[in-house]
Amino acid sequence: MTELWENKIPDFDRITVPAYVVASYSNTLHTAGTFRAWRRMASEQKWLRIHNSQEWPDYYDPANVEDLRRFFDHFLKGADNGWEQTPPVRYSLLDLAGGDQVAVAAEAFPPSNVASTKYFLDGRTRALIPTRPEQDATATYVVEANTDLVSFITRFDQETVMVGYPKAHLWVEARGADDMDLFVLVQKLDKFGTPLQQFTAPNQNAMIHDVTERGGSILRYKGSDGRLRVSLRNLEEELSTPDIPAHSFDRVEKLAPEQIVDVEIDLLPMGLVFHPGEQLRFVISSRSLLGPMMPGAQEYVPANSGTHVIHTGGDHASYLQLPIKGS
Structure with a gap:
């Protein structure tokens, strides 16, 4: 049926x-x-x-x-x-x-001179690096802790343009739970590490600041985001591409204790310029990093508990794939 x-x-x-x-x-x-x-x-x-x-x-x-x-x-x-x-x-x-x-x-989106480029997560240094780390490492957070996220950063030495479809390929584990709601975000940082954001509407008064501080994400752009419940990780092979994963949502696959699984998470398309010295921060969290879409809307409460483990390097080389535009 x-x-x-x-x-x-x-x-x-x-x-x-x-x-x-x-x-x-x-x-x-x-x-x-x-x-x-x-x-x-x-x-x-x-x-x-x-x-x-x-x-x-x-x-x-x-x-x-x-x-x-x-x-x-x-x-x-x-x-x-x-x-x-x-x-x-x-x-x-x-x-x-x-x-x-x-x-x-x-002629197309992404343009023909865009290359999908992998930035590997290094759990030891919390950096995004161009080559697969040989050594296994993990980055963890407790869902109900004050720091309920982990992030990884890279700095660009030259002008870098990204236009197209980013995705995350992560190896994850849940300790003390049989499922995970994961939220990911690509942020642009200035050379000092300050997150850069942009209002999308002409009205930029105090009230707009207030209603978009923890929500109203359609009015303030904070970066390209994505989300996935890990038990719904199965991919629809006919619709998925190397750049854009498509999930079937036709089965629930709970996690067993100590089970490590790989998931693909599509992030919203992006068109972003990084000047020399500016940085990119990739955030993984147990909660929505943008808040609700509309001002005043009720915030989604994830079905999370326990500890989230992000595996990196070795046989579990998690990476962020970014659409880098050539010259």
Whole structure:
């Protein structure tokens, strides 16, 4: 019998009409589904525009309204307005300190000159490193402790641009529990280690600061995040790719004592620039690191207990895979 939730999945192969798709990296409610729909729809004529703000100000910007009008005029009225010369993809690159780049043209997303690059977690030094650590190590946290997370950092010596789909491949263990809710986050840090964030709406008054301090994640971009309940780790082979894992959610596989399993966690797509000296911090936690999506919404309470163990190096080489753009 088909599960109720399976009936809600669109049949993307049946979507063949021309499509104008608008997305952002920062809308924790809509980003994943929008990119997924754009990737999977069967339309041969489809355009993707990735902006750098919140969706409502972007949609009603007069220039963007006119851009969409040209799309409709071309396909609904047959207007010869040059629409088909529009690049298939126009993406943004976030700086988080001013100087965002918008409407960067490309033939695909990610662009063809992007390479998926592994940064291995080193549990001894808490660093992200380019080569697999030979020595086994672990990083742990107690779910109910004050420090209910672990993180790993790397510093960039040269200008580094990331655009595309990040993912985490982690070897994990639960002590004192048979399941784990894992939350991961990629943060940009300045050269002094200060986390960089960016409001997505024009209103940046005191109230917006207040409601986004522990929530309202669609209004303040804090980085690319992902999450997974480990018992739902099974992958859907037909839909998964080396860059984007897709989970089947059709079985529950609880953890046995001392069992170490590998999981793949997809993070939200990203477009982020790192200047020389700036750093990237990868955080793994037992709780949501962004809080609820909407201001005032109830925060999700994870089904966690005991101690979470992240294995690194040797036969359990956990890594963060990042989409690095070539020159």
